[in-house]
Amino acid sequence: MDGYCVSCRKKLFGGRKVSHVLNFDPPKENNYREYQHLTKKLSISGVQLKYSLILDGTVLKLTESAGQYILKPVPNADHILNKDQAPENEHLTMQIAAQLFGMDTADNALIFFKDGSPAYLTRRFDIKPTGGKYLQEDMAQASGRTRQGQGENFKYDGTYEEVGALITRYAAAPVPALEAFFKQVLFNYIFSNDDAHLKNFSFIESPMGDNILSSAYDLMCTELHTPGGVETALGLYKGDTDNEFYAREGRYGQVHFRELAKRMGIQPVRANRIIATLLAEKSAVHQMVEKSFLSAAAKQQYLSYYDSKVRLLGTNERLIADQFRKSTFPPDVMVRVFFYRGKQPIVGKIIHTLADDPASVTNNHFAFVEEVNLKEYNQTGDASLVTVIDADTVVEVREVG
Incomplete structure (x- = not known):
């Protein structure tokens, strides 16, 4: 990791070039009193210790008041598995939410202590630009x-x-x-x-x-x-x-x-x-x-x-519809439908019969005609040839070439 990108620096630090490495070590037995002194009111969420930081110029420092950031080191609870993965787990999940799904998330980053161990850093969103806090x-x-x-x-x-x-x-x-x-x-x-x-x-x-x-x-x-x-x-x-x-x-x-x-x-x-x-x-x-x-x-x-x-x-x-880049449902293509729990896939076409039925839409059902019955269905419209599929049980719909 070479440092924070321009966009990340802008969101987290107002554009300042802040290092992705802190100039102090994580809380350990030999420095715990220092942490305790600087952060008298440690916040504990479950087993996760949180520390308050302030940005002084381009340097992040521990503080006991007027904190602008929250720092979460690796948890120290013995019953937690994969403890060293916790900071990146939270950072990754927050980034997925924001980048892929457009969710409004607290600004955050992965940061490292002087000894190389990771921590999760997030900017407090309750702090006003002019100081003070939003309720x-x-x-x-x-x-x-x-x-x-x-x-x-x-x-x-x-x-x-x-x-x-x-x-x-x-x-x-x-x-x-x-x-x-x-x-x-x-x-x-x-x-x-x-x-x-x-x-x-x-x-x-x-x-x-x-x-x-x-x-x-x-x-x-x-x-x-x-x-x-x-x-x-x-x-x-x-x-x-x-x-x-x-x-x-x-x-x-x-x-x-x-x-x-x-x-x-x-x-x-x-x-x-x-x-x-x-x-x-x-x-x-x-x-x-x-x-x-x-x-x-x-x-x-x-x-x-x-x-x-x-x-x-x-x-x-x-x-x-989105998968096949169609503005309306159903797509006019031959598909193979795969089901949850290994039920045999079926090949055919999704048809419009239930697409305008409110109850079917509400219950996530759609109409399907299997390939072997398509010719007869197109000629006769025989409803007995239609299969009603519960989309809750469908894991994939794949176009048949």
Whole structure:
């Protein structure tokens, strides 16, 4: 790594040429008192220590007040796997969210201590350019949940639907805020972040004084460090496990996220667009992971978790139309459809029969005629030759040459 690019320097440091190597070592036994003195109020999120930095000219320094940046070294908890990968895990996941999916994220970078060990650096978005802070309130505070009132696990008490209700009630522009929140929730699921709790979503005061949803923060693949746990920090909505898909798979599928969007008041066409967007960049995600600073083993694990979720979530009309560069559905091409759990692929054409049926669109079903029946169907229009496909179970639609 030769240093930060011009764009990164502009976002993080106002264009100043700041080194990607800090002039001090990470917290260790021999310097812990110095860290403790300089950062008297250490913030602990789970097992992650956070330190406050200030930019003095072109040098980042530890500070106990007026911090402009947050520094996260490698976690020191013994039960965390792949600890040394944590800084790049968060940096990579945040960059994927911003670069590939256009999500509003906190500005961030990977940085290194003097001894070469990595850390995650992020610029605080609650600091005003003129000094002082924008008012910020996380969703635990907004919902009135506290450690005293709800116990130690207060930030895990609730559902994402309830957070959506808070956004509807308090955000100055609730519609775009709800869509941004829904996108974050689905992104966290796809990238196996099981720690997106109430304190990891916030309202913040805008420069105009409005109450808006803050930039996304703390995005990472937690499965890389604490595998085998729950897949989401909060439930999606009450009763989210009471359906056929969950009974079969024991996990959330696309049907759950469509239902969450519906309950939050997001229009189906918008929800389907967001779902399609987050499922559409498989090749680009793989490329970013392969080019990252993760170890070879961590890259393999990261992509394994990601690929598993993408397969589980299936496809939809918008994603298929985009794949074939069509403005409307269905594409007039011969395709091979591949299904989840190894069901035999089928070859034929997707037809328009159900494309205008609201119930079919809502349930993510489309009509298909297999190749062996196409000639007869085109001549007779016999409905018995049509197969209704549940797109939630489709992992790939590939054009047949």
